[in-house]
Amino acid sequence: MVLPGLFKPKKTSETLPKKSSKACDHPSPSRRSVSKSPTKFLKESDPRAQSRKLSSRSSSKNIFNTDTHPLNLPPEERERRRSAMSAPPDPPPTPMDVDQDGDDASSASSSPPPTDPTSYSDANGSTNDAEMEGNTSPVPPPHRFKPTTSPPAKPALDPEECKALGNKYFKAHDYVKAIAEYTKALSVEPQSVTYLSNRAAAFISAFRFDEALADSKQAQELEPQNAKVLHRLARIYVNLGRPSEALGILDHISTFQTVTAAERRPAAEMETHIKQAEEALRRGTTGSMVIHALDQAERGLGAGVEKPRKWQLMRGEAYLKMGNVNSLGDAQGVAMSLLRKNSKDPEALVLRGRALYAQGENEKALQHFREALSCDPDYKDGVKYLRLVQKLERMKEEGNTAFKTGRYKQAVELYGQALEVDPNNKGINSKLHQNRAMASIKLKDFKSAISDCDRAIALDPTYIKARRTRARALGESGNWDEAVREYKAIAESNPSEPGIQKEVHNAELELKKSKRKDYYKILGVEKDASDNEIKKAYRKLAIVHHPDKNPDDEGAAEKFKELGEAYECLSDAQKRARYDSGEDLIDPSEMFSQGGGSFQMPGGMGGMGISPEMLFNMMGQGGGMGGGGGFQFASGGSPFSAAGSSRGGRSRGAGGFPGGFSFG
Numbered sequence: 126m127v128l129p130g131l132f133k134p135k136k137t138s139e140t141l142p143k144k145s146s147k148a149c150d151h152p153s154p155s156r157r158s159v160s161k162s163p164t165k166f167l168k169e170s171d172p173r174a175q176s177r178k179l180s181s182r183s184s185s186k187n188i189f190n191t192d193t194h195p196l197n198l199p200p201e202e203r204e205r206r207r208s209a210m211s212a213p214p215d216p217p218p219t220p221m222d223v224d225q226d227g228d229d230a231s232s233a234s235s236s237p238p239p240t241d242p243t244s245y246s247d248a249n250g251s252t253n254d255a256e257m258e259g260n261t262s263p264v265p266p267p268h269r270f271k272p273t274t275s276p277p278a279k280p281a282l283d284p285e286e287c288k289a290l291g292n293k294y295f296k297a298h299d300y301v302k303a304i305a306e307y308t309k310a311l312s313v314e315p316q317s318v319t320y321l322s323n324r325a326a327a328f329i330s331a332f333r334f335d336e337a338l339a340d341s342k343q344a345q346e347l348e349p350q351n352a353k354v355l356h357r358l359a360r361i362y363v364n365l366g367r368p369s370e371a372l373g374i375l376d377h378i379s380t381f382q383t384v385t386a387a388e389r390r391p392a393a394e395m396e397t398h399i400k401q402a403e404e405a406l407r408r409g410t411t412g413s414m415v416i417h418a419l420d421q422a423e424r425g426l427g428a429g430v431e432k433p434r435k436w437q438l439m440r441g442e443a444y445l446k447m448g449n450v451n452s453l454g455d456a457q458g459v460a461m462s463l464l465r466k467n468s469k470d471p472e473a474l475v476l477r478g479r480a481l482y483a484q485g486e487n488e489k490a491l492q493h494f495r496e497a498l499s500c501d502p503d504y505k506d507g508v509k510y511l512r513l514v515q516k517l518e519r520m521k522e523e524g525n526t527a528f529k530t531g532r533y534k535q536a537v538e539l540y541g542q543a544l545e546v547d548p549n550n551k552g553i554n555s556k557l558h559q560n561r562a563m564a565s566i567k568l569k570d571f572k573s574a575i576s577d578c579d580r581a582i583a584l585d586p587t588y589i590k591a592r593r594t595r596a597r598a599l600g601e602s603g604n605w606d607e608a609v610r611e612y613k614a615i616a617e618s619n620p621s622e623p624g625i626q627k628e629v630h631n632a633e634l635e636l637k638k639s640k641r642k643d644y645y646k647i648l649g650v651e652k653d654a655s656d657n658e659i660k661k662a663y664r665k666l667a668i669v670h671h672p673d674k675n676p677d678d679e680g681a682a683e684k685f686k687e688l689g690e691a692y693e694c695l696s697d698a699q700k701r702a703r704y705d706s707g708e709d710l711i712d713p714s715e716m717f718s719q720g721g722g723s724f725q726m727p728g729g730m731g732g733m734g735i736s737p738e739m740l741f742n743m744m745g746q747g748g749g750m751g752g753g754g755g756f757q758f759a760s761g762g763s764p765f766s767a768a769g770s771s772r773g774g775r776s777r778g779a780g781g782f783p784g785g786f787s788f789g
Contacts, residue, residue: 138520146193147596152754159780165598167327172355183762185773187744197558201770210727224676248748258523282309282312282313284309284317285310285312287306287309287310287313288319289306290306291305291306291324291327292323294306295327295330297755300327300328300330300331303323304328307326309319311324316347318348318351321340321341321343321347322341322344322351322353322354322357325340325341325344325357326357328340329357329360329361329364329427332428332430333363334364334427334430335365337357338713339360340367341354341358342360342788345358352378352381352382355374355378356388357372359371359374359375359388359690362374363395364427364430365430366425366426366430366432366433368395368396368399370390372389372396372535375388375389375392384464394421394425395422398418398419399418399419399436401418402418402439402443403439404416404417405418406439406442406443406446408767411447412443412444412445412452413443415439415443416440416444417437419439419443423436437459438459438463440459441455441456441476442476445476445480446481446549448551449550450587452481452482453552456477456479456483457477457480457481460477460480469502471498471504471507472504473495474493474497474500475493475494475506477493478490478491478493478494478510480588482510482514482553483548483550483551483552483553485552485553487514487517487518490510491514491515491518494510498511513546517550517553518549520539521540524539524543524561524564525613526537528560528564533564533565533567536560536564540557540560540561540564543702544558544561551584552584552585552587554581554584555580555581555582555584555585555588556588557580557590558577558578558581559581559588561573562575562581562591563594566597566598566601571598571599571601571602572594574594574598575595575598575602578591578595578598579595580636589619591617592611592614593625593628595611596611596628596632597606599611600632605632608632608635609629609633609636611634612625612628613629634707635707638707642690644691644694644695647688648662648663648688648691649666649689650662659692659695660692661687663696664693666688667688667689670685670688671685672685765787
């Protein structure tokens with residue numbers, strides 16, 4: 126309990142000494158560290174001195190703020206605060222204690238404050254002389270204020286440890302983990318050329334060349350003269366199919382370091398093959414040379430690297446130059462692979478349109494050209510091929526219209542003009558040659574027709590229609606031997622070709638007809654001549670070759686006889702029909718099989734080569750079996766009926782077949 130006498134007003138005045146004019150005689154601060162003198166010791170043992178000391182402590186406690194730095198406090202205040210922090214907590218106050226605290230507070234408040242709030246006593250109880258002189262308070266120490274910046278935190282990852290671990294994984298061929306470790310190192314030091322270069326090497330080994338390229342280019346920017354980084358960058362360019370850029374890097378290295386031939390060889394060889402392919406396309410040589418050069422260049426690509434788009438377009442162009450069915454399909458495949466990545470690629474659209482155009486699908490080709498121009502209206506190739514196909518299609522249709530309307534000479538001219546539009550299109554030009562050959566046949570210009578067919582077959586050896594047209598032209602020109610051989614060759618190579626067997630039979634029949642007397646040729650008329658034309662021709666020639674007018678010509682009588690025979694056959698409609706169809710050349714024994722006498726027909730009805738139409742003509746021109754004469758039998762009747770009987774509306778009297786044959 127605090128003694129009440131300590132807080133009496135008369136005692137508080139003694140706590141602080143009064144200023145004296147002899148302040149200069151006070152002891153200097155350097156003497157404060159001296160041990161206590163006996164006089165001082167006696168003063169402190171005096172009760173009155175103790176009360177003044179307690180009063181001084183109480184007043185100093187009230188004038189110092191709690192936020193004041195400890196070094197700026199008097200020693201007594203620092204000691205008091207240190208004791209308060211180390212002392213155990215006080216027990217909860219009793220009502221008596223609270224009261225006593227209140228008395229103490231009232232007693233303390235009645236004490237007058239010290240004359241100078243900033244004054245304090247030193248460790249020996251003496252007062253600071255400078256402050257007694259009225260000087261300002263001392264400057265606070267430098268560490269009174271908190272620093273504005275904190276020291277850098279230590280990184281959580283050690284990049285060198287990550288690099289070492291990445292190198293370990295790289296040597297073990299675990300490139301994924303190596304890349305992960307190098308990435309951790311780069312997260313701490315993103316501008317490290319070593320870490321970038323190591324990760325690029327791991328990307329190359331993992332066949333991730335695009336990512337390796339990004340790291341190597343960043344490392345090059347940081348150290349442009351680093352030969353190791355530059356060599357790796359050149360290698361990446363070669364693997365990506367960019368040899369010209371690789372050679373540029375190697376040329377840069379050669380300015381400050383020697384580049385060996387072995388280091389330059391992969392890029393140089395790839396560049397050579399690409400230039401060879403470009404030159405072959407420019408000269409218009411065979412597409413196979415372009416394909417070979419591209420194949421050699423692609424051998425230098427990295428594993429899993431996609432072929433450069435430029436190379437794919439060159440390959441498609443080469444396939445178009447080859448022009449056969451398989452190569453045109455390959456060209457479409459190249460175009461489709463590019464369109465799957467970018468459906469609005471104008472070059473790929475034009476490539477596929479050209480393949481369709483070469484295959485004769487002009488409408489689809491025009492659609493692709495229009496779509497390419499909608500993507501790029503200034504694309505020159507798109508405009509070029511659109512106009513070309515439109516012009517060719519227009520001229521072809523004009524020629525077809527002229528042919529259908531019987532204007533064969535005009536059709537020949539229009540087809541010839543269409544052939545000049547695009548000499549390089551084998552598919553379309555082969556069809557134009559075949560169409561012109563058909564028009565020439567109608568004009569009986571068989572030589573030109575055969576020549577056009579030969580050109581069509583040379584452009585497209587699989588064009589069967591041109592081969593059939595050629596065989597027809599050979600036959601109608603009178604060379605039925607060659608025509609029969611051509612038809613049989615077509616039938617052997619393409620047995621499923623519709624109508625080819627019938628054409629073989631007709632050619633064989635025409636061959637037989639060509640070896641008999643040609644009544645039309647004897648009279649000098651065409652095969653489609655009218656009855657009046659045949660009569661006029663006979664009369665004119667009969668007068669010329671009459672034996673009475675040519676007594677000295679031994680052959681005149683024979684010639685006159687042939688004229689009469691020809692006129693007799695051709696002036697009779699029935700005989701002329703049989704002559705034209707070749708029915709008179711058929712051996713009757715061929716109408717029956719040799720085993721059992723049953724009647725045989727072609728097409729599953731026997732081995733005899735005779736058509737049903739021809740047989741019905743032989744049976745009386747009307748399909749019936751009676752009348753008009755026929756086979757003569759000794760018994761005077763038909764072998765198919767009883768004498769004079771009839772059934773089903775058909776007469777079965779004597780002479781069931783046309784006359785001319787008899788059985789004894």
